[in-house]
Amino acid sequence: MWADGTPLTGGYAVAAYTIAAALLLGYSFILFRRGSKAP
Amino acid sequence: MGEILRDAWVLARKDLALELRTKTGLASALVFTALVLTVFNFGRDPTAVAALDLAPSILWVTFTFAAVLSLNRAFQLELENQALDGLLVSPVDRRALYLGKLFANLCFVGFVEAVGLPLFALFFNISIVHVLPPLAALIAVATIGFVAVGTLLSALVIRVRFAELMLPVLLLPFFIPPLVGAVQVTARLFSGRPLSEVSGWLRLLLAYDLVFVSLATLLFPTTVDE
């Protein structure tokens, strides 16, 4: 809890944003690589 | 239309006759049902959870397992006898093929359910006699739903690799609406509550049957023809 009573929930946001970015960037990377390898 | 239904009936009888001759599929489905019910009974702590709370779910999970088993058996029979290829050469209407298969599968699963239900009532000590007509109707409606989808999807996977694994995987999402609806209505029936409470679920079940039997009949020709 912060001093004024609002809940301390930022950690979940950090985790969520990181995972989402990892998934989207990861898939982008996979597509780029597959595109480069194809004849 | 009448010709399609007649052809379907003839095809269904052929499938059922084949099944009755060997009886192995039927026997294994019945044994399996009894086994599942027994395991569920030993799995729970009777002092902790009332039978009535779990009973609807247990009944329907058992029926669903039995249905998947039956659908797999039907597909095995098909593969062994190459019956489908033989039928496709003939000029029979494909929709009759589907409806025939559907009917045969329904008879099979229905028989397993008819034996399973009294077993269930016995093992879990639940009185079902007073709600038997609505319960039987509910079982019929829900079963039509998932067997309709299952019959089409088993035709779909028949020429696919890893078919026995593929069928349950594909089928799972399709089972959920009729299953959840069936459990909810069964729970109401067992606890003696009026059916008007679950009119939404009943309508869902009926709509599901209507939509998927129609869709399957419509798309079956595309599935089996080259």
Next chain:
Amino acid sequence: MTLKTRGRAITLLGLVFLAGVYVRAIWFTPVERLQGGAQKIFYVHVPAAWSTMLAFSLVGLASILYLLMKDERYDRFAAASAEVGTVFACVMLTTGPLWAKPIWGTWWTWDARLTSTLFLFFLFIGYLLLRGAIPEAGTRARYSAVLGIFGAALVPFIHLTVYLFRTLHPQPIVLKPSAPSLPGDMLATLLFSFFTFTILYVGFVTQRYALGRGDSHVG
């Protein structure tokens, strides 16, 4: 400019916008009083759900069009959209529980959006598995189209099931989730995010479609 290059450009653009969304959501959007920082997950979670739904609807549409027209380009599009949809579904299904835990108190809630996306995820996986198991292109296209249509028909029933279930079992609320009418700044961030996720969908599908074109066995 080839399709592949165009797809890459669009994706890159989408990723730049995504960075913009992140910056805006984290630093330039007010913190919601009741939910705290976790509410910001909303700006990624909801557009991801939207992209999943979009991807799935288009798989269904492409399936119908394929069966009617027998044009293999529809089949190729369906395959691309299914794969991309699965990615967005993963984003939605990972951010969802991370948002649900601080707000609702449990990792999973059977709410309409999460449950529907979970089922779309199962349908996508089944669809992709089926495709992977059929080597012959024509049969694969046909069977996938049938499954795609069946899946599309199932979606309203999933929604109905969740709706009926929820009216029986209302969710316990630990913290009140954000109200439908958002203040200006929050709404702008959300809309920007919707836009970004749509761009990403288009970029991903374009690339994936181009990949499918190069090798007829990849589909």
